[in-house]
Amino acid sequence: MSCRYFGISRQAECTVAEFGPEYADLHADCRQPKDVPLIHSGRILLVHRCRCACHRGK
Template sequence: MTAQAPTTDTTNLSVECLLGREPGYEDVHGECRQTNDVPLPYGRGILLARRCCCTCHRQAKEPS
């Protein structure tokens, strides 16, 4: 039996947040604008683009 490293789900991260996790690209993380879901017009709940699920966006929405 081999131990597996824990994996993080990056399927809902924006390109900017995903790249911003890499060394040397931390400044790109601040360029993420995917903070809300974008619904498909007349799509009855179908999303054109999901919001980024990065933890920095969740913290930014909390009132201070």
């Protein structure tokens, strides 16, 4: 899914979690808190991490 702001890529769980406090615990269910590199490729990423603010610095 895409964030409305700045084209930031986020997982669906983090997008729904911003709809209200009753959904805030969905951030913990995010499946992509880290980048997944392509094996033996150096710096090429297979999957980018979720860019939600709750994952910054992790």
